Amino acid sequence: MDRVLNLANEQDWRVVGLAATVCLVVLCLAALYDRRRLRANLITQRQTFNAALNNMNQGLCMFDASAHLVLSNDRYAEMYRLSPDDVRPGRTLRELCEARRATGTFAEDPEVYSRDMAARVAQGKTNQVMVDLADGRTVSMVNRSVPGGGWVATHEDVTERRRAENELDRTRRFLDSVIENVPTTIVVKETLEGRYVLVNRAAEQMWGLSRKDIIGRTSHEIFPKRDADMIVEHDDEVLRSGEQLLVDEHAFTTPGNGTRMLIARRLAIYGLDRKPQYTLGVIEDVTERKRAEATIAHMAHHDTLTGLPNRTAFSQCLDATLDQAIVSDDSIAVLSIDLDRFKEINDVFGHPAGDVVLREMGRRLDLAAQGAFIARLGGDEFIVISANGPQPATAEALAERLLDTAVEEIDIGGKLLRVGLSMGVAVFPTDAADGTTLLAHADAALYRAKSEARGTIRFFEPDMDKRLRERRLLQQDLRGAIERNELRLHYQPQALIDGTVIGFEALVRWQHPERGMISPASFIPVAEDSGLIIPLGEWILREACREAASWPNRLQIAINLSPVQFQHGDLPGLVHSVLLETGLEAKRLELEITEGVLIGDQDRAISILRRLKLLGLCIAMDDFGTGYSSLSYLQAFPIDKIKIDQSFVANLDRSPQPAAIIRAVIGLGRGLDLPVMVEGVETITQRDFLAAEGCTEIQGYLIGRPAPIENYAAVVGRDAPAPSAPAPSAQAAFAASPEAPRITKHAAV
Ligand code: C2E
Ligand code: CA
Ligand code: CA
Numbered sequence: 172m173d174r175v176l177n178l179a180n181e182q183d184w185r186v187v188g189l190a191a192t193v194c195l196v197v198l199c200l201a202a203l204y205d206r207r208r209l210r211a212n213l214i215t216q217r218q219t220f221n222a223a224l225n226n227m228n229q230g231l232c233m234f235d236a237s238a239h240l241v242l243s244n245d246r247y248a249e250m251y252r253l254s255p256d257d258v259r260p261g262r263t264l265r266e267l268c269e270a271r272r273a274t275g276t277f278a279e280d281p282e283v284y285s286r287d288m289a290a291r292v293a294q295g296k297t298n299q300v301m302v303d304l305a306d307g308r309t310v311s312m313v314n315r316s317v318p319g320g321g322w323v324a325t326h327e328d329v330t331e332r333r334r335a336e337n338e339l340d341r342t343r344r345f346l347d348s349v350i351e352n353v354p355t356t357i358v359v360k361e362t363l364e365g366r367y368v369l370v371n372r373a374a375e376q377m378w379g380l381s382r383k384d385i386i387g388r389t390s391h392e393i394f395p396k397r398d399a400d401m402i403v404e405h406d407d408e409v410l411r412s413g414e415q416l417l418v419d420e421h422a423f424t425t426p427g428n429g430t431r432m433l434i435a436r437r438l439a440i441y442g443l444d445r446k447p448q449y450t451l452g453v454i455e456d457v458t459e460r461k462r463a464e465a466t467i468a469h470m471a472h473h474d475t476l477t478g479l480p481n482r483t484a485f486s487q488c489l490d491a492t493l494d495q496a497i498v499s500d501d502s503i504a505v506l507s508i509d510l511d512r513f514k515e516i517n518d519v520f521g522h523p524a525g526d527v528v529l530r531e532m533g534r535r536l537d538l539a540a541q542g543a544f545i546a547r548l549g550g551d552e553f554i555v556i557s558a559n560g561p562q563p564a565t566a567e568a569l570a571e572r573l574l575d576t577a578v579e580e581i582d583i584g585g586k587l588l589r590v591g592l593s594m595g596v597a598v599f600p601t602d603a604a605d606g607t608t609l610l611a612h613a614d615a616a617l618y619r620a621k622s623e624a625r626g627t628i629r630f631f632e633p634d635m636d637k638r639l640r641e642r643r644l645l646q647q648d649l650r651g652a653i654e655r656n657e658l659r660l661h662y663q664p665q666a667l668i669d670g671t672v673i674g675f676e677a678l679v680r681w682q683h684p685e686r687g688m689i690s691p692a693s694f695i696p697v698a699e700d701s702g703l704i705i706p707l708g709e710w711i712l713r714e715a716c717r718e719a720a721s722w723p724n725r726l727q728i729a730i731n732l733s734p735v736q737f738q739h740g741d742l743p744g745l746v747h748s749v750l751l752e753t754g755l756e757a758k759r760l761e762l763e764i765t766e767g768v769l770i771g772d773q774d775r776a777i778s779i780l781r782r783l784k785l786l787g788l789c790i791a792m793d794d795f796g797t798g799y800s801s802l803s804y805l806q807a808f809p810i811d812k813i814k815i816d817q818s819f820v821a822n823l824d825r826s827p828q829p830a831a832i833i834r835a836v837i838g839l840g841r842g843l844d845l846p847v848m849v850e851g852v853e854t855i856t857q858r859d860f861l862a863a864e865g866c867t868e869i870q871g872y873l874i875g876r877p878a879p880i881e882n883y884a885a886v887v888g889r890d891a892p893a894p895s896a897p898a899p900s901a902q903a904a905f906a907a908s909p910e911a912p913r914i915t916k917h918a919a920v
Pocket of ligand 1: 663677678679690691692695711731732733763793794817850851852853870871872873877
């Protein structure tokens with residue numbers, strides 16, 4: 172122990188001291204080494220930190236509690252185009268903001284901003300804002316306070332992300348609006364419980380339910396059980412098969428929109444897990460289309476005005492009925508029906524009134540047909556097929572019933588109108604062996620009924636067919652009649668009541684090479700139907716004016732105009748140029764028009780008449796008393812003369828009415844200061860009656876018949892024709908032939 176102590180006291184203390192020194196040196200060295208290593212570590216750490224900071228996608232800066240910048244990364248400076256000096260640690264937030272203002276990346280007031288920021292951070296809050304920079308970029312900024320004061324701010328340029336998000340948003344909104352507005356019902360159900368999760372507007376409309384009553388509900392909560400079962404069954408089928416399911420046209424009773432015809436398609440929509448998540452239903456409402464198709468199908472076979480079958484339906488029915496008749500060896504009849512004077516009704520009372528008449532007559536005829544097939548072929552043409560019973564007796568009874576429908580008047584806006592019917596009947600197989608001929612023969616019989624006496628029934632007779640064919644032939648021949656110089660003008664004198672001739676009416680005739688002289692009553696209607704009346708009328712006008720202009724006695728010349736001439740071309744222009752061409756004084760020309768000219772487009776007719784009158788000529792109303800509303804026309808149109816139709820004089824001795832009418836019209840003329848001429852005066856008795864009634868002008872066989880002008884050479888003041896073609900003087904001619912004119916006196920105008 173002493174030794175130990177001794178050692179300690181001498182040598183050992185030295186050793187200990189040395190050891191201690193060594194230890195100290197070692198320790199110092201170790202400490203030095205540690206410090207170095209620490210420093211090296213620190214440097215590495217800082218480098219790593221800096222690298223990490225500067226590698227960040229976001230700009231970062233850190234401020235101490237007094238809003239002085241502690242550190243920032245390169246990205247921050249780069250984002251706001253700041254210099255290293257701008258981001259030197261120790262800079263205040265306000266200085267930073269000002270530096271950013273200078274680079275155009277900060278729009279607010281730096282002082283206000285830094286004050287607000289300091290206040291927010293002081294509350295220890297983290298705040299995130301989106302800032303739109305002046306240069307168009309968008310930055311997402313997060314300020315997070317750190318313990319002990321100060322805060323860290325990260326700035327992230329989200330321009331691209333925002334753009335992509337916006338784009339996505341737009342696309343989504345666009346898709347939503349497409350789905351919403353697509354005119355087809357779209358419904359989506361989730362598969363778990365089968366609840367509706369999406370419906371579009373078309374779905375709401377189609378079901379007549381608002382979406383708040385659909386979304387979140389199952390089919391069973393919306394529809395009656397039977398319908399819901401069907402829907403669910405279809406959904407299940409789609410989920411089971413994984414294939415699209417088409418449910419073709421089916422009727423579906425909707426909760427609020429009646430029964431609809433639908434075509435439905437269903438399919439499953441799969442999730443990322445490849446399991447069906449939704450069922451999508453695309454449902455087309457074809458109700459309107461089906462309805463339109465049905466209407467079109469109906470329209471194709473029916474007439475829209477009367478609702479009766481149309482020509483197509485008639486042809487089909489006739490074919491089928493004929494086939495049946497051939498098989499069963501039966502006879503059938505076709506009744507062709509036409510309304511009398513329908514065109515006039517249309518023209519006088521207007522088309523709406525014409526429509527009322529057609530509808531009403533269609534209804535009555537349909538009723539009277541008692542089940543026999545009836546169709547409207549167009550215009551005022553109706554047709555009935557009589558198929559059950561012996562012919563022609565059955566058709567005859569049917570025709571009588573149909574004719575009776577015309578007895579009762581039709582009310583057109585308060586006016587009562589009686590509309591007559593004419594009917595033509597042809598029987599198969601007696602009159603025709605096929606449908607086309609049967610129809611043509613019924614028409615031929617109808618044509619005869621109309622031309623002979625309206626309001627009657629005519630059965631087909633073989634010569635009717637011949638007449639129709641003749642009419643067609645006539646039309647063909649008429650085409651070349653002017654060029655072949657086959658038309659002639661005859662002139663009939665017009666006189667004062669005492670027999671003084673004051674003028675002539677030009678009446679056309681057709682000198683047919685085979686048929687001889689054809690009456691205008693036969694070919695004028697044909698010319699009107701075919702439009703040939705236009706060149707014909709022009710020829711008549713020119714020829715008559717030329718003739719009258721050559722008369723030494725300046726008598727009047729009356730020329731008939733067809734209504735068709737008023738409807739086409741420039742009639743006043745034509746008359747004007749003919750007057751100039753022929754040198755006829757306008758005051759010598761009188762144009763005879765019938766009521767047909769005035770019905771239809773009244774404004775046009777009035778305007779043409781006014782222009783004609785401006786030329787200085789006269790207008791006479793021909794055939795007065797035969798039309799519908801002559802009286803009102805007298806007031807509306809500029810007329811200079813009334814010509815009472817010859818039928819009144821012809822019937823003078825048969826009943827008291829014609830006399831009363833003539834008397835009334837003469838009185839009317841006197842009242843209106845219009846001269847009245849009576850046509851068709853054949854006897855002295857008639858003339859005397861008229862004279863007694865105060866009639867001033869007459870025309871008729873008593874004065875003279877229509878004849879070539881040569882027959883009236885003396886009257887017009889011309890020398891008698893050359894001896895080779897002697898034309899008797901009026902008196903001489905009368906003595907020679909009863910056909911020749913009787914002239915007593917003449918007078919020039
Ligand atoms: P309208 O204009 O009423 O002509 C009078 C018709 O009565 C003429 O028949 C004439 O011959 C006939 N007539 C004259 N006096 C008597 C008489 O005392 N007794 C009898 N029973 N008849 C008499 P027409 O020449 O056969 O002409 C028939 C119709 O044809 C004319 O009736 C007229 O509507 C038309 N027409 C004749 N010529 C022309 C013409 O140049 N142009 C046009 N558009 N129509 C014409
Ligand atoms: Ca006439
Ligand atoms: Ca007449």
